Amino acid sequence: MNALLLLEQGLNGLQFGLMLFLLAAGLTLVFGIMDLVNLAHGSLYMIGAYLAATLAQATGSFWVALPLAMALTAAIGMALEAGLLRRLYERDHLSQVLATFALILIANDAVRMIWGPQALMLNAPPALAGTIEIIPGAPYPAFRAFIIGVGLAVAAALYWMIVRTRLGALVRAGASNREMALALGVNVKRLFTLVFGLGAALCALAGAMLGPLLAVQIGMGESILIQAFVVVVIGGIGSVRGALVGALLVGMVDTIGRAFLPVILRGFLPNSIADALGPTLAAISVYVLMAAVLYWKPTGLFPARG
Amino acid sequence: MKNILLVPVLLLAVINPAVAADKIKIGFLSTLSGPAAALGVDIRDGFNLAVKHQGGRLGGLPVDMIVGDDTFSPDVAKQLTDRMLKRDDVHIMTGIVFSNILLAVAPSVFQDQTFYVSPNAGPSELAGAGCNPFFFNVAWQNDNLHEAMGKHVADKGYRNVYLVAPNYPAGRDALNGFKRFYKGATSGEVYTKLGQLDYAAELAQLRSAKPDAVFIFLPGGMGINFIKQYNAAGLAGAVPLFGPGFSADEDVIRAVGEGMQGMFNSSHWNRDIDNPQNRRFVADFEKDYGRLPTLYASQGYDAALLIDSAVRAVKGRIEDKNAFRAALRKADFKSVRGAFRFNSNHYPVQDYYLRLIARDEKGRITNRIVGTIFKNHADAYVGACKM
Numbered sequence: 001m002n003a004l005l006l007l008e009q010g011l012n013g014l015q016f017g018l019m020l021f022l023l024a025a026g027l028t029l030v031f032g033i034m035d036l037v038n039l040a041h042g043s044l045y046m047i048g049a050y051l052a053a054t055l056a057q058a059t060g061s062f063w064v065a066l067p068l069a070m071a072l073t074a075a076i077g078m079a080l081e082a083g084l085l086r087r088l089y090e091r092d093h094l095s096q097v098l099a100t101f102a103l104i105l106i107a108n109d110a111v112r113m114i115w116g117p118q119a120l121m122l123n124a125p126p127a128l129a130g131t132i133e134i135i136p137g138a139p140y141p142a143f144r145a146f147i148i149g150v151g152l153a154v155a156a157a158l159y160w161m162i163v164r165t166r167l168g169a170l171v172r173a174g175a176s177n178r179e180m181a182l183a184l185g186v187n188v189k190r191l192f193t194l195v196f197g198l199g200a201a202l203c204a205l206a207g208a209m210l211g212p213l214l215a216v217q218i219g220m221g222e223s224i225l226i227q228a229f230v231v232v233v234i235g236g237i238g239s240v241r242g243a244l245v246g247a248l249l250v251g252m253v254d255t256i257g258r259a260f261l262p263v264i265l266r267g268f269l270p271n272s273i274a275d276a277l278g279p280t281l282a283a284i285s286v287y288v289l290m291a292a293v294l295y296w297k298p299t300g301l302f303p304a305r306g
Numbered sequence: 307m308k309n310i311l312l313v314p315v316l317l318l319a320v321i322n323p324a325v326a327a328d329k330i331k332i333g334f335l336s337t338l339s340g341p342a343a344a345l346g347v348d349i350r351d352g353f354n355l356a357v358k359h360q361g362g363r364l365g366g367l368p369v370d371m372i373v374g375d376d377t378f379s380p381d382v383a384k385q386l387t388d389r390m391l392k393r394d395d396v397h398i399m400t401g402i403v404f405s406n407i408l409l410a411v412a413p414s415v416f417q418d419q420t421f422y423v424s425p426n427a428g429p430s431e432l433a434g435a436g437c438n439p440f441f442f443n444v445a446w447q448n449d450n451l452h453e454a455m456g457k458h459v460a461d462k463g464y465r466n467v468y469l470v471a472p473n474y475p476a477g478r479d480a481l482n483g484f485k486r487f488y489k490g491a492t493s494g495e496v497y498t499k500l501g502q503l504d505y506a507a508e509l510a511q512l513r514s515a516k517p518d519a520v521f522i523f524l525p526g527g528m529g530i531n532f533i534k535q536y537n538a539a540g541l542a543g544a545v546p547l548f549g550p551g552f553s554a555d556e557d558v559i560r561a562v563g564e565g566m567q568g569m570f571n572s573s574h575w576n577r578d579i580d581n582p583q584n585r586r587f588v589a590d591f592e593k594d595y596g597r598l599p600t601l602y603a604s605q606g607y608d609a610a611l612l613i614d615s616a617v618r619a620v621k622g623r624i625e626d627k628n629a630f631r632a633a634l635r636k637a638d639f640k641s642v643r644g645a646f647r648f649n650s651n652h653y654p655v656q657d658y659y660l661r662l663i664a665r666d667e668k669g670r671i672t673n674r675i676v677g678t679i680f681k682n683h684a685d686a687y688v689g690a691c692k693m
């Protein structure tokens with residue numbers, strides 16, 4: 001185990017964490033500001049990925065498809081908010097869970113009807129197919145480096161938007177005390193729709209970039225949604241800063257766990273047991289992290305509501 | 307009791323004398339969605355092509371296919387199996403791709419005394435002490451293709467190999483099989499989560515372990531992503547990659563493309579095996595489905611032909627289980643792989659070939675056979691099977 005390897009695994013953790021952040025940022029804002037448990041957030045990620053894949057094939061360019069897919073998914077998200085989810089804000093969380101779970105089923109079957117049951121296996125755009133040396137001596141896939149760059153840029157842009165702009169001030173006001181923001185005359189209807197559209201666009205961004213790394217398939221949203229919820233819980237509901245810290249923590253713990261747990265276990269257990277135990281422990285490491293955070297900070301690391 | 311005579315009548319009705327069925331009901335359960343769907347779809351299409359070649363019948367009986375998608379989940383598979391056995395009352399079950407799914411449903415199938423003809427999954431659990439009179443595998447035992455690759459890698463003089471397989475029964479069979487014939491050092495032996503698609507962490511570990519060769523068993527989307535990411539990490543020309551045919555057939559080649567050229571792999575079948583039935587299978591498969599068949603498709607095709615031969619031999623009396631079993635055991639059909647026979651545990655004894663991925667005469671990237679690794683090879687568990 002050397003420093004070079006540790007650095008490379010750190011980059012992998014960073015890449016995974018930043019992708020989780022793109023999903024968790026939208027989720028935590030919707031949850032924090034509108035008090036809406038949106039299980040269908042993962043479906044927007046899936047729809048974004050399918051749209052990006054289809055548009056990339058149709059236009060022949062990943063770079064044209066990426067913004068188009070984000071805009072389309074944002075439009076779908078806003079239509080969904082205005083047409084359906086708006087009616088759920090006043091209902092209790094159980095109704096919201098039921099309604100958005102229904103949306104997952106509908107989205108999955110709609111995608112199955114349009115694109116068929118088989119997964120789409122995509123390739124990274126040719127310009128990013130090679131490797132670059134971020135760390136000397138350890139070539140790193142250019143596409144993963146690109147994802148890290150985009151993730152960092154989005155995090156910075158979100159930070160700027162929330163801290164420096166009027167829209168950001170409204171978002172913060174909504175997250176910390178919704179009734180007060182309403183009483184002060186904030187046009188919450190428009191704000192909610194905008195925030196929902198932003199969350200959907202970030203979903204599409206994550207879907208488009210993860211498509212070539214993973215697989216564009218039905219149900220891809222559910223598996224990653226669970227991890228995004230873990231991030232939101234760790235970071236504190238409604239806090240974008242918390243989502244970033246939580247996502248990076250989850251990304252690091254997951255990657256380091258997968259990479260080093262089996263090696264460490266082999267140090268003091270027979271190989272056959274270590275090989276069986278390592279992947280299992282790595283898979284639950286993220287949930288152990290969440291339990292630990294909740295034990296010491298029951299409202300998450302950066303709760304938006306003081 | 308007034309109608310005491312009713313008792314024997316009812317009993318006789320339950321015993322159900324061996325009358326010829328008027329149609330044969332096949333429960334086809336397979337993985338037809340998600341990243342591993344290409345495997346199940348190929349088995350299904352191969353099976354259907356064989357039925358078509360037999361004029362829509364198997365052994366002279368019209369075929370009633372009940373198709374179920376296990377969605378890669380043992381729970382779903384279990385439910386669908388119970389429905390096929392209880393409600394649809396199928397005569398034969400087949401189709402399952404993954405060993406963990408087969409092992410989840412096998413007890414119900416055997417309990418119901420229904421035959422299972424496996425076109426793929428061949429877990430060691432059903433080959434040795436756990437062999438079963440209602441189980442036949444027409445493809446291979448899980449270890450076999452990996453054994454062949456272990457022998458090849460050892461023969462080529464590699465001394466430090468890195469092994470990767472999913473953490474499920476067939477993954478463990480795979481690495482056991484490989485190590486049965488490769489006795490050199492392993493610089494890493496990694497079991498990944500079944501269905502994992504991102505291998506960044508594993509690839510970084512692999513690079514730092516500095517092996518002189520890598521052996522992977524990652525079927526379906528797992529292998530597609532691993533090989534793409536292996537190439538993207540710049541490992542392609544640096545460390546040679548070996549795998550069984552599962553990690554290097556048409557489904558993977560279609561998705562990965564150029565990067566597959568030069569990969570050696572093992573199989574019991576290939577497109578270029580020269581016999582009339584294989585030529586017809588390959589040509590018609592490509593004509594009907596617009597793509598080249600994989601080894602999975604060949605296994606689906608053979609599974610249907612095996613059933614066809616046995617139903618024909620018992621003249622449609624599939625209810626006579628002992629006669630039907632004896633007929634299946636003979637494997638009296640022309641397999642697309644050429645000659646093979648069943649061992650006493652109902653697994654094949656057959657040849658295994660070395661294949662190389664390269665451009666063929668039409669410029670397509672595809673497999674061709676470059677050598678024979680094993681002749682008449684049997685699995686390692688047959689001795690423990692008391693049947």
